[in-house]
Amino acid sequence: MRQKVLEVNSVTMQFGGLIAVNDLTLFADQKEIVALIGPNGAGKTTAFNMITGVYKPTSGHIALNKLNITGMRPDRITRLGMARTFQNIRLFKSLPVLDNVVIAQHLRIKSNWLGSTLRLPRYNKENRLMYEHAEHLLEHMGLKDVIHETASSLPYGMQRKLEIARAIATQPVMLLLDEPAAGMNPAESMELTQLIQSVRDEFDLTILLIEHHMDVVMDISDRIYVLDYGNLIAVGTPAEIQANDVVIKAYLGVAEDEA
Amino acid sequence: MMSERTNTRESISKHPPSVKKNVNLYSVVLSALLLIVLYFVLMKIEGSANALVPRIARLCAINIVLALAMNLINGFTGIFSLGQAGFMAVGAYTTALLTIEPARKLSMYIVTPIVKPLETLTLPFGLTLIIGGLIAAGLAFLIGVPCLRLRGDYLAIATLGFSEIIRVFIMNAQSLTNGAQGLKSIPPNATILWTYGVALAVIAFMALFTTSSYGRALKAVREDEIAAESMGVSLFKHKMMSFMISAFLAGVGGGLLAAYNGTIGQDMFRVMQTYNVLMIVVMGGMGSISGSVIAAFVVTIGQEMLRVLDGPINLGFWKTSGIAGMRMVVFSALLLVVIVFFRNGLFGTKELTWSGIVRNIEKLAGRGKRGEVA
Incomplete structure (x- = not known):
């Protein structure tokens, strides 16, 4: 039996009187690609923020590889093997592309600040490996030609890819992608679909993604969770979700003659 | 799977970047030449007939130290701290109290006698600079615990407040600091060699630290805190590190300033002192070492x-x-021009590097040749 990498157990997030996410339970098996979909404002990003530690859930438990990470700081969760991208791209804009990916490996550094400043042999070795790994990663993502460009000068699609590369550089077991295909045309989202599958295989990742492009979601997801107004309304394979009446109603509304 | 990954790493490392090595070599040679030139220029200045010239030269070096200290926290880490004057005061008083001769101390403390161990204690100048820096860094830790949880303007106001608290404490700790009378007869240890020696050491430290993995993490915090935290950078730890190192360097700079001035008083360390340094940092460019150095001279x-x-x-x-103060009016106007027309200071976050200079000379030479052809 495959191991559950991510387990979210009846998690609720309440902002004052508003229940953004209500009693959400989901899991992701090793190397599975799981999608979280739902209309705007359904609570998808809130769920992401709870899983990655940005918000502390009002109640419930979240576990990564059986380890309870509920309410931990984001940097600690990342150190334990969870990485993410952002819906509205958050790169280190004025830094070179290469540095963006190198910085993401800082969390694994063993040298202290003084040893690093004095360029002790151990630091030099660590630093060289960080750069080599970053170059390798950027080559894999098709960004080899722009490694010395400033991150903000990249075209939109490349910035999205760079965010994924940067997340992978933290050496995660679990990768969370918040609308990776947002703003992409059909050809680009097709390419992205292949890229996500290839990084999953190359780096042994379990992936949870939020996405509005249904062709992308149906194409790559092993399982899909559907949220509406903070409530989980359906779970299943892409085929099951496409045939689910509740999901169709949530997305398209109810036809007048049915009501 | 795992072995595959290490294989790719090895295959890359078989091709070391040889170009980079050459660049480093001629940078080292040129830097060494520059140091030798600098040494002779400084000796020339030291022997100058006008006594003001070597004094100003020394103040330039002290301002480099102070500006780089502030640039680390404000420019490289993106934390708008205004606590500089407080940390400088700590360094200045430490150096003063530990270097003034015991007999002089005895005659200075009229209101209340000086506290016991300090009465006779004197230490070598270099050591007092380090002690002053360490005390400032320790204080930065205590101030940082509440302040570094704040952001933006709130943090600026809180650090400004703590800086004032330090000054008021100095004014009232009569038996320790001689209160409002201040301290005089501080031995003139801030020679041209000491000031430039410390300035060069701080420049070298800053150049190495800001390009290390930790320095890169600080820049990441400056660029985007949320993203940095999501990439595993502990915000509090890294901000605190930057804040403490900055305070250490400000303390060292304050110690140099005390030895340079000969007399110090709490009045020297008002907010105005912080603004003076901030002016250099902004003019040179937040996040540029070479910018701060050049702006310190300017x-x-x-x-x-x-x-x-x-x-x-x-x-x-x-x-x-x-009209007393006319120069400050003109100087402020000049600063305004810099801010309006060079919003990011003279250098922005860029650095002056040998390879950059060579590239520019080549470009200029190329343009000259093309001109001849035309």
């Missing part, structure tokens, strides 16, 4: 050169017998 020398404006002026159509 501002220090500029303020002295503009001193003539305070004296009598006769422009033919307008005469004055001297």
